[in-house]
Amino acid sequence: MDRISTSTTPQDRDEMSAPPAGDPADARRALPDQRAVTGMATATATAPAGATDPGRETAADRAGEPGTVRPDSAPAPDRRWHLWHLLPTPTGTPFTFGYALVLIATSLYAELGDPATVDSLLRASSTDVAHLTHTPVLALVGSALWVAGGLASPYALGFLVILTALERRIGGLRTAAVFVFGHVVASLATEIPVGVAVWAGHLPETSLHRLDFGISFGLMACVGALAGVLRITWLRWGLLGAVALVLLQDLIAYADPLTALGHPLALCLGLATWPVVRRWKAARAAPSYL
Structure with missing residues (x-):
């Protein structure tokens, strides 16, 4: 028996691949939708590298992993509070740190130095x-x-804690400005009335020469300013309440009238800086720990 073989001509192949004759709608459904094909091609071209491969890890997948920083954004500041935030550091709070070193040096000299020289320096x-x-x-x-x-x-302890907290929020130069503002204004406001009273004859001339030194006026101004930039409400009013209670006891005792009056005045000067220090804190955009 002869082997039977079949062969197809080009015309036969065209007829076999052509859609079957009949309803034109059936023929359109048999062909792929051109718009769908175009959309798939566009999505593939615009997709990021690795997005079409479910097995590949992308940078977006790694964005939430610890230690991974997205290249198009800066790392978020650490807003967690730590114990070391209470103390000054050379890089974090340079003004408070440097000032504290000066106060430590002068305090040690006042304790260990020649008494006559120390007395002369204090009076000057x-x-x-x-x-x-x-x-x-x-x-x-x-x-x-x-x-x-x-x-x-x-x-001394209050200086370290209060000025460190304030400097971390508004910066070194601005903290120095608040301190100088309270120190100078409160000193002048308490001494000028003494001079007027001596000139009017209500006080003896010995009142013109008195030993008055220290950081307390500037510190009280920084306490008032710090209360205005604390995020926690109860901590703000708790700080002001505790300091006000101490100042009230000094007023009742009235052992040193100028100091007893100067401290509340300096605290009020710090409270008056709230609108300014709050703008400074917002402009600095520093982490708010408390």
Whole structure:
């Protein structure tokens, strides 16, 4: 028996691949939708590298992993609070850190230095009426270089904590501005009335020469300013309430009238800076720990 073989001509192949004759709608359904094909091609061309491969990991997938930083955005600031945020550091709070070193040096010298020399320096740094009249700049600057009571004074610890917290929020130069504002204005506001009273004959001339130095006026101003930039409401009013209670006790005791009146005044000066320090904090965009 002869082998039977079949062969197709080009015309036969065209007829076999052509859609069957009949309803034109059936023929259109048999062909792929041109718009669908075009859309798939566009999506494939615009998709990021690795998106079409479900097995490949992309940069977007790694964005949530720890230690991974997206190239088009800066790392978010660490807003967690740590214990070391209470103390000054050379890089984080350079103004408070450098000022603290100066106060430590002067306090140690006041304890260990020659008593006659120390007494002479303290009197030259006093912000009394006599020194404010003849050498105002020297008196105002010199008085802020000493801590009344030394390193064991509560003002020393308060200086470290309060100025560190304020500088972390508004910066070093602005913290220095608040401190100088409270120190200078409160010193002048308490001494000028003494000079007027002596001139009017209500006080003796010995009132023009008194020993008055320390960082307390500037510190009280920083306390008032810090309360305005604390995020936690109860911490803000708790700080102000505790400080106000201490100042009230000093007013009741009235052992040193100028200090007892100067501290509340300096605190109020710090409270008056709230609109300014809040703008400074917003412009600095520093992490708010508390």
